Amino acid sequence: xxxxxxxxxxxxxxxxxxxKLDIEVKTAFGADLMSDVLAFAKAGSLLLTGxxxxxxxxxxxxxxxxxxxxxxxxxxxxxxxxxxxxxxxxILTTKYILFETAGRLYSKGIVGCLEKVEPGSx
Amino acid sequence: MNPAVNKSEDTLNKYSFNxxxxxxxxxxxxxxxxxxxxxxxxxxxxVVRKSAIVCYEAEINIVSYARKGTVNLTITAETVEIExxxxxxxxxxxxxxxxxxxxxxxxxxxxMGFGAGMGLHNINSYSDKFDITSEVNKGTFLKxxxxxxxxxxxx
Numbered sequence: 001x002x003x004x005x006x007x008x009x010x011x012x013x014x015x016x017x018x019x020k021l022d023i024e025v026k027t028a029f030g031a032d033l034m035s036d037v038l039a040f041a042k043a044g045s046l047l048l049t050g051x052x053x054x055x056x057x058x059x060x061x062x063x064x065x066x067x068x069x070x071x072x073x074x075x076x077x078x079x080x081x082x083x084x085x086x087x088x089x090x091i092l093t094t095k096y097i098l099f100e101t102a103g104r105l106y107s108k109g110i111v112g113c114l115e116k117v118e119p120g121s122x
Numbered sequence: 123m124n125p126a127v128n129k130s131e132d133t134l135n136k137y138s139f140n141x142x143x144x145x146x147x148x149x150x151x152x153x154x155x156x157x158x159x160x161x162x163x164x165x166x167x168x169v170v171r172k173s174a175i176v177c178y179e180a181e182i183n184i185v186s187y188a189r190k191g192t193v194n195l196t197i198t199a200e201t202v203e204i205e206x207x208x209x210x211x212x213x214x215x216x217x218x219x220x221x222x223x224x225x226x227x228x229x230x231x232x233x234m235g236f237g238a239g240m241g242l243h244n245i246n247s248y249s250d251k252f253d254i255t256s257e258v259n260k261g262t263f264l265k266x267x268x269x270x271x272x273x274x275x276x277x
Contacts, residue, residue: 034235058150
């Protein structure tokens with residue numbers, strides 16, 4: 001699914017990456033705990049989170065995350081926006097809560113980047 | 123900002139990076155550098171990912187708790203070796219610190235999305251070999267080895 005469709009489904013605003021809306025994504029991961037994002041999010045996935053500090057962008061960069069979706073109407077601070085611009089990582093923000101964001105995307109075909117955490121998930 | 127890189131002269135596959143304690147703005151920059159070095163060397167994605175994850179958590183620990191630290195990266199055909207040495211308070215009870223959920227993090231660390239007692243646990247589960255020693259009021263030493271199953275030649 002294209003990022004432009006995700007923007008429509010979530011009624012999201014694009015904060016960074018207006019020129020990258022044709023990126024294709026199939027999977028997502030959602031968490032506010034960055035240790036879990038590091039441990040479980042996979043390259044090419046969307047990252048759904050409510051955290052807006054620069055760590056989110058740096059981790060997205062290290063993990064090759066396709067785009068960051070901020071939930072619950074969060075607006076990132078300027079440092080986060082400028083870092084995302086430099087690293088060319090799209091940031092969208094939606095007013096939907098994490099549960100609704102995930103549910104709406106799932107019902108349109110986006111799936112988890114992993115289904116369950118089990119020994120060996122790493 | 124790029125962290126200081128001291129590239130050893132005897133071999134092209136050893137790197138060393140300094141980390142300043144308390145500098146939350148730069149937390150993660152060493153891992154970002156290490157990731158791009160490993161990618162550039164053509165190591166398999168999985169090896170790059172595991173190395174970046176363990177280094178990131180170790181870096182967050184230095185920034186959160188230590189005065190300063192050093193990360194030494196050594197790349198061989200079969201492994202990626204990451205040593206993390208810090209000067210800081212040390213860990214009195216390593217077994218307890220390794221438990222999932224045990225943390226002494228303050229509010230600032232938690233607001234960044236860390237400090238949930240997952241760091242050392244993640245480092246342990248993403249390393250193929252993990253050693254940790256610590257001395258109270260001196261510092262902590264970590265050594266993580268990630269195996270490269272494809273054994274990259276011509277690094």
